[in-house]
Amino acid sequence: MAGLDDGSLYEDAAFREGFSVLADMGLCFDAYQYHTQSKSLTALAKAFPSVNIVNDHLGTPLGVGLYAGKREAVFEEWARDLAELASCPNVSIKLGGLAMPWNGFGFDDDPQPPSSDEVVEKQARYYEHAIEVFGADRCMFESNFPVDKCALSYTVLWNAFKKMAAKYTEPEQDAMFRATAARFYQIEPLK
Numbered sequence: 001m002a003g004l005d006d007g008s009l010y011e012d013a014a015f016r017e018g019f020s021v022l023a024d025m026g027l028c029f030d031a032y033q034y035h036t037q038s039k040s041l042t043a044l045a046k047a048f049p050s051v052n053i054v055n056d057h058l059g060t061p062l063g064v065g066l067y068a069g070k071r072e073a074v075f076e077e078w079a080r081d082l083a084e085l086a087s088c089p090n091v092s093i094k095l096g097g098l099a100m101p102w103n104g105f106g107f108d109d110d111p112q113p114p115s116s117d118e119v120v121e122k123q124a125r126y127y128e129h130a131i132e133v134f135g136a137d138r139c140m141f142e143s144n145f146p147v148d149k150c151a152l153s154y155t156v157l158w159n160a161f162k163k164m165a166a167k168y169t170e171p172e173q174d175a176m177f178r179a180t181a182a183r184f185y186q187i188e189p190l191k
Helices: 013-019 035-047 071-086 116-134 154-165 170-184
Strands: 029-031 053-055 091-095 139-141
Touching (some): 013 035, 035 053, 071 116, 116 139, 116 154, 139 154, 139 170
Parallel strands (some): 029 053
16 A cells, blocks of 8 residues: 555555545544654545544654654644644644654653653643644543653653643643543433
């Protein structure tokens, strides 16, 4: 299948043929790709407006390899493309996943794991931008465990999320920590 190696999977005719049945089946799509592929996801979302899509891991802004040492340029490109993706009402976003080594924050190489304050200091602007362009009602905090375990603990991660969310209203926090995910994944409350 085309696209597996070059990042153009979302444009592949066979992929799109299969993707087209998701809405009829009442299914959603979790999209995981790097920030360099956001435009392709936006095109997919626009072509299939009746399919609900969630962009995992904040769209994975890269910080290693060709992108090492280019944090500001990557942030600008990521932020611009994420705002365009957010213009698609059928797309939501998962807030998390930035502790993965390929994001380049270096937590996985540090001799001491980061505190929640250090995570907030280095990453808050990514979360704030995503929440600003998507709105709390299309954002959901996520853990990326066990993958994130290479860089920080589960407790540190969720404490960082709580600190970043503290500036939002109670209904916005409820959306980001619970309601958006429940609605997106059609999870019924326990009775």
